[in-house]
Amino acid sequence: MADMLKKVPVREQEATVRVTNFKEVCEGYNQEEAVKEASRCLNCKNAKCIQGCPVAIDIPGFIKEIQEGNIEEAYKVISKSSALPAVCGRVCPQETQCEGKCIRGIKGEPVSIGKLERFAADYALEHDIMPESSEEKNGHKVAVIGSGPSGLTCAGDLAKQGYDVTVFEALHELGGVLVYGIPEFRLPKEKVVAKEIEKVKELGVTFETNVVIGKSTTIDQLFEDEGFEAVYIGSGAGLPMFMGIPGENANGVFSANEYLTRANLMKAFDENYDTPIFAGTNVAVVGGGNVAMDAARVAARLGACVHVVYRRSAAELPARAEEVHHAREEGIIFDLLTNPKEILVDENGYVKGMKVVKMQLGEPDASGRRRPEEIPGSEYEIKTDTVIMSLGTSPNPLISSTTKGLDINRWECIIADEENGQTTKEGVFAGGDAVTGAATVILAMGAGKAGAKGIDEYLRNK
Amino acid sequence: MYRILKAQKLADKIVLMDVYAPRIAANCQPGQFVIVKMGENGERIPLTICDYNRVEGTITIVFQEVGVSTVKMADLKENDSFRDFAGPLGNPSDLVHEDLEELKHKKLLFVAGGVGAAPVYPQVKWLHQNGIEADVIIGAKTKEMLILEDELKKVSGNLYVTTDDGSYGRTGLVTNVMEDLIQNQGKKYDACITIGPMIMMKFVCLLTRKYDLKTVVSMNPVMVDGTGMCGACRLMVGDQVKFACIDGPEFDGHLVDFDQAIKRSQMYKTEEGRVLLKQQEGNTHHGGCGNCEEMTNG
Known part of the structure; x- marks a missing residue:
């Protein structure tokens, strides 16, 4: 038993x-x-x-x-x-x-x-089993911006209800963060992501890649020139943050987005692909989230000795416990309560080391976590040739800055109703990281569902 | 797929292509760029838009064979296709937003080096179509490397051509022509726009700073997505970090940290690679290797 x-x-x-x-x-x-x-x-x-x-x-x-x-x-x-x-x-x-x-x-x-x-x-x-088939087409056109988890969910739900849905993707592959962000070893691209997107296609959703909304065309043009009656924005949070410390523009300092995009989307680890990646010998990943774990584990697979440098303690690591556990098993070393002060640069502009300082936890801050404070005089140098900054991302202003009447908050996140995704602009709905800032796949999917419901109600009552 | 309607060799290792991309052609402006990718396994390569035809739905690109991908791209023929062609990316030139009447009273100088003549062309053409004649300097290593001379002649006020070896036009660098125009010929300019190899733009900016001449540069750093996602294209402008893809590609040349930008552009070039690059590029070598301290025209 x-x-x-x-x-x-x-x-x-x-x-x-x-x-x-x-x-x-x-x-x-x-x-x-x-x-x-x-x-x-x-x-x-x-x-x-x-x-x-x-x-x-x-x-x-x-x-x-x-x-x-x-x-x-x-x-x-x-x-x-x-x-x-x-x-x-x-x-x-x-x-x-x-x-x-x-x-x-x-x-x-x-x-x-x-x-x-x-x-x-x-x-x-x-076994090629298809999801429940969709209702009759109702002839109403809806545009979905972004083919990440939020957009795919919204598109799938609307197509099931008979809407004529087109998804616009800025990159050359469908899937958003599922293809550029999450590595192959956690989420296989061909076996899983491409196949699940294929199912959304079979529901009757049309996909157009290489369309950068805000540049290739605008939301207003989608309404006026292309006959769309509602738009769902699921454009994610793609803009990387940096620390603003000296040496951060040295050769060998990357955003986690760049490192992961080269490895995952462009398949730089595969010699049959043309995109290069600067793998590094001694890699320092700064940050403690899931993206930091992904970057660290990619670097390890490219042959590097990898340290994760995080300013709080193990208990505060924002990454999933399973990811931290897997990373440790794979030989990744955690330099906890440690924060970078400066990236040291050689005469040719390449990283030659990183000056860090030891931290201790003080009183809880606004987030409820104990605020990390520097321990005076505890600076030391770590040996590294590659630094990957994994400090979080913020929404891309390409869409909000080119759409009149679409309001954003001070973190550049689109303002949208949690219940139905309604933004401040009529007929425009939004959800996922573009609204919340960087979060999880499933929360983005939840928002995509809410947005689909909101769009259905809006178009029924129009 | 994005079909190539025309593929033409402009000079040794410099190719012009018209590509069918109606969405981009409908919305692009001078100064913006596209990202092209040949096939499934290719790199994403940023290229400044050289011309566009809104009626035909085409975008013109001009590129130089400088690496694995551009060498492969040069083999594409008419009726072949790019798998991916995205844009228009980046911001249009400031010119497009300026008041036309005010612009008409300004004297503008364009300085292009090598393949940089291509992105200069749509700006000069746009001005010409709006009744403004700008002076243009184009520099090339040799006569054989000179591109778009006839096209530029049709839309420029005065066009000055110079080659490193004196095989055509004047002899010397674009900066020599600038000095001659401003110092000897008493020309006065209100603004300078320069596009070419980073090392050339650096020297143009050093010179215009001396004349207190406002100078705009178009930066062409390493990029992956071109939409603000990766940060590979970041550079220092004054005391701020900027992304060339979404904050540029044009910047105030007097504020750009060129030495850092040049170092960053060598990121994916190893020592051996640089030597090979110099051999492969032959007389198209433009100083991007990091071994060359000296400036050339293109």
């Missing part, structure tokens, strides 16, 4: 092996493991896990189907609420959402909801 208090363990690539390749770290459940794990679900009447899910998937419903071996049905239950289950099963922070609310978690480990979602979704990808 299996220990019902514990999750069925999931198979992973060995740390020493995976750090030499870009293949997926987590191998997922097979059917036997999935059915076994599904049997741990108590099928609660008042399921708390659903409340924890930003897109309110009927979690006990799909798990029950897995218990009974109806994997196709399980997928169909999920696909009613989520357009990207194979993505979410991999990158959602389940520990603070569905699994965080699971009754099993009170005494023992919660049900492994994320891994079960992934199992059902992967099954559907492998």
